[in-house]
Amino acid sequence: MKVYKNYDDLPKIKFPRGQEVFISDSTIRDGSQMPGVVMSKNHKLQIFEYLHQIGIEKLETFVFNHRDKEAARSMLNKGYEFPEVTGWARANPADIDLVLEMDGIEETGILMSVSDSHVIDKMGLPNREAAEEKYLDALQYAVDHGLRTRAHIEDMTRADNYGFVFPLVEKLIEIDPDCIIRLCDTLGMGIPFEGVDEPYGIPTMVKYLHDEMNVKNIETHVHDDFGLGMANTLAGYWHGANWSSLTFLGIGERAGNTEIEKVVLFLHERIEGFDKYNLEAVTEFARFMEREIGIRVPRNKAVVGKNIFAHESGIHTAGVIKNPFTYEAYLPELVGGKRLLLIGDSSGLEVLRHKVEETLNELMGVEAKVLKQDPRLKEIQDHIHRLYDQELRVSSISDEELRGYVEKYFMFEPIVESETHEKTNIR
Secondary structure, eight states: OOOSSSEEEOOOOTTTOOOOOEEEETTTTTGGGGOOOOHHHHHHHHHHHHHHHHTOOOOOOOSSSSHHHHHHHHHHHTHHHSSSEEEOOOOHHHHHHHHHTSTTTTTEEEEEEOSSSIIIIIIOOSSSSHHHHHHHHHHHHHHHHHOOEEEEEEEESOOIIIIIHHHHHHHEEEEEEOOOOEETTTSSOOOSSTOTTTOOOOOOOIIIIIIIIIOOOOEEEBBOOOOOOHHHHHHHHHOOEEEEEGGGOOOSSOBBBOOOHHHHHHHHHTTTTOOOOOTTHHHHHHHHHHHHHHIOTTTTTTSSSTTTTTTTTTTHHHHHHHOOTTSSSSSSGGGGGGEEEETTTOHHHHHHHHHHHHHHHHSSSSSOOOOOOOEEEEEHHHHHHHHHHHHHHOOOBOOHHHHHHHHIIIIHHHHHHHOOOOOOOOO
């Protein structure tokens, strides 16, 4: 018989190929392109610090303007092993020269758009052959000048992969066998299920690159337009990718990207033997992004939302009080969060008892025990229920309001009662 009563009881899974996996952050690059977002040098440096605390292996940054370059220099001057600061360039020597001017940057991504709409309509090239020549020349230039490379295969899930992309990748790997081939699901068209062929099937494309073409380094970069970012990123790992390109909170163009905090949490908690990342700073990181960058974080956002460890309904709060494992997938301290037990219209007597006891202990400075049968609890509960029944209340009872109830029912009135009737339910 299998018994699952605490977090350690739950089995973890393994990636079937057993490869070591890594994360490349694009918050400063792709994330900064989110409409309405402007990142200062100090913003980028603080993001860099948070990524360092988590243990992310790599980040990519623009080096086009003065602000980009100053931020990159400051990050490099920190001397951290992680995250490694890498560049990003369009497929032309002038852009790559900007990366080369940044002493300390040893790797660059190179944009290689591969769908026909991008090649012909966006870039104005006459055909695929012209695009291929442009991309191969750019990669060769970067390699000749001593850079490690990352081929940013843009819009691969809307491209002719067997007819154009895979032959292009073969030539890229001939130039640089260690080149990271970034499979870009630019419009979120990818499907995470096996049996779906290209251009949509992430498993099919990753397996083809890995098994048929012997590509050493495969990375996914997935946008979330259809809400499948997380699923497609994990599908990439599952079928042989060893890198994923992510952004914190998923910020980026349109619907954004796969969220770094979700992937890190999944790897840490669900994959066997995976403990190289530290998530304790992610909640603080999210508050920073809200406060300084202006990113609104939904209350129910996985990992960092304010409701992730908030409980109000009677059944849930009673379960969490007895054993957090009952209704929390992971403990708050793992991600730097805090458990909140709220009192509202669906709350039961157990959470009220717990909160009253907690408040009473704070007010009196001694450890007191409140019994669930205490009639004063029922009086407080009845009063709260009347507020909701009469539609005088649409929010939870605040800690300050509860303090008022405790003072009224458990500190002032009981003192008189204990003198005259010599009875109290606090022991």
